[in-house]
Structure formats: C-alpha cells, structure tokens
Amino acid sequence: MVLSGFPKSLISLQLDIVFPASGDLEKALASLRPTHYKIRCTLSEFLDFTSRNPDSSIIALPSTSECDDTWCIDPRGILTLCVSKSLYEQLGLVGKRLPFKGCPEQPSVLVMRMPVRQETESVGVRARQKAALKLWDELREKGPGKWEVLYCQGGMSIARSGASESHEVVDVQPQICRSTELLVPVPNLAPLPEESTEDWDERIGDLFEWVGMACLGAQRLKANDRVDPYVAVYEAPAPSHIGDVTRIAWTGLLHPSFIQRTLDTVTSYLVSATDQHAFVAITRHGYGISPVGMIPLSSLAPEASLNTARDAPLRSPGPDAEDTGCLIVGPGKDGKFVLAESIGRWDTRWG
Helix, strand or coil, X not given: CCCCCHHHECCEEEEEXXXXXXXXXXXXXXXXCCXXXXXXXXXXXXXXXXXXXXXXXXXXXXXXXCCCCEEEECCCCEEEXXXXXXXXXXHCCCCEECCCCCCCCCCCEEEEEEECCHHHCXXXXXXXXXXXXXXXXXHHHCCCCCEEEXXXXXXXXXXXXCCCCCCEEEECCCEEXXXXXXXXECCCCCCCCXXXXXXXXXXXXXXXXXXXXXXXXXXXXXXXXXXXXXXCCCCCCCCEEEEEEEEEEEEEEECHHHHHHHHHHHHHHHHCCCCCCCCEEXXXXXXXXXXXXXXXXXXXXXXXXXXXXXXXXXXXXXXXXXXXXXXXXXXXXXXXXXXXXXXXXXXXXXX
C-alpha cells in the first residue's frame, strides 16, 4: 500500500485521525509525540542558525501573521518571502507577482525565493540576499520587532543541532476522544466509474461528511440521536452499523516526516486487519500564513535542480487561507483509498 503523496504538503497545523475503535491502533498512534521549537529572533539570525544546522529538513515560519509581509522555510531548504510592493522595492531582490486576477491582495504582493545553504549561490548573490534580510530586520525594529519563529526538524533533536537554551521546546500531546454507540459507515471505496459518476460522487461525499462530523464530535452520529427534524436532519451513509469510534488529534507545527510516520502506522495496521469493515480517515489542516502550501514530489527528488525546487506552487497567504486534505483508507495489503483536498481560491495548485 503506497500513500507517499499525502504527507508532502509543506507545513501542517493539525492532524486528525478517526477510526472504528481499536486498542492496538490507538496505542500505536498515541505513542507518536512530535516536537517543535519556538524562538524570538531576527530573520537574519534564524537563517544563520538554519544554514549551520546539519539537519537540512528544517521547516519554519512566523507564529503569527501580524502584517502583510511573511515568509517560510520548507524541507527542501528554500526560504520564500512574500512581501508588499513597498518592501519589495526597498529590499532590491528579484521576485515576481502572484499570478492571480481579482485577488484582494493583488497586485501588492510579490514573492522571492532563495536557498538557505550558502554554497548554492555565488558570493555576490549571497551578499545581496544577506543585505536585504538585514534591512528588513532593521525596518522591523521600528515596528513589530523580532519574529517569533516556530520550527521543527525531520530527523534530529534540538540537543544535537547546535541550538541554545533560548529555543523553547514545545511537546505536542495527542488528544484522544472515544465515542460510543455511533452509526459507523461501511466504506465502499470502489474506483471512480468511467461513465456515470453521480452516484459515486454522492456516496463518497456522504462518507467525507461523516468523517468531518466525527472529527467535530457531532451528536448527530449517535445511534440513539432523536433530534427534532425541524432543527437538524442527518442520515449516516448506508450501509452502517452501531459501533465505537476513536479520534486522535495533534495540534501544533507538524513536520512532513511526522505525518509520514502516522501513515506508516495506519497502513501497517490496515494491512494486517482481519475486519473487512476496518478503515481509517486522516485529515490534515495546513498553515494558511505560509506562502507555500504543497511540495511536488518532483522537487523533493535527489536529482531535482535548484530551479525545480524553487517552482513549488505558491498561494496568497493569510490566516483564513484554506488548505485541508482528507484521506480515507480501507483494509488489506492492496487496500483502496480516496483523497479529497480543499484549497483556497488564491492557490496556484488550481493551475
């Protein structure tokens, strides 16, 4: 069962996993405890720390978006700046506008990208980049001040990465919610038919709706729910049965490698599952303030060039930007799965 495409989203804010109750799967997932870090510093200081760090898979971004100007560092080692036109003109770096028509933030937002590792650029280009970031730091001293940076690493603890005590450790604890006597669907994850898709669309849509309601802990899923039909009407997808459901959620800065570990745990459980009604739903919520939302597999390949790495899809960042993906996986070594994504209008993944 290969699900390697799902975790390649850049930066995740929350991960929800819903499944018919299983003590073994709950125990395995609850043992996964991701960690991220927090530090208050200038962008130049953080870039210097990152460039010296032996772990090249660091992801980072500001904890909040208190102004129009923001940035992120992704696991490929690329720093992406998304700034207003006035700041862009002061920095003096080469960038481009986001390719949207009618976006409220356009045409004032411009994007620049640069590698974190110094050896990938010429001495002259690197000097101009450092000067631009230093100027931005100086401009921020008159306003918001230093950045509060969140970052995490894929395969190395902070104790071995050369960081100081000023880096606050944030342990992300899994939140476990157990619900009893729910109407649990028996997913039919048949492939999309070549001809009429109307019934398939409705059935799969109902399944994703159930997953969303399960993540919210909706009372409408209770087998004994007797809500007034004038208040709300809901029917669980058919066929369904009465059973218990577990939801596990992690909220914080989550590295793609952590999401991959949860996928490996889930697929290992489903491959050996004897219950043919078993399934697991995984919902990922992205950080909307990141100017990069998805990293294509092509730019993560070892042979990918720097220009290819810089071509990751961009979006107009903001706290309300939509970036959610939901994956539902069935049992067995060749278990079927279905994936749905909800992304905002101002995202170049639309093409």
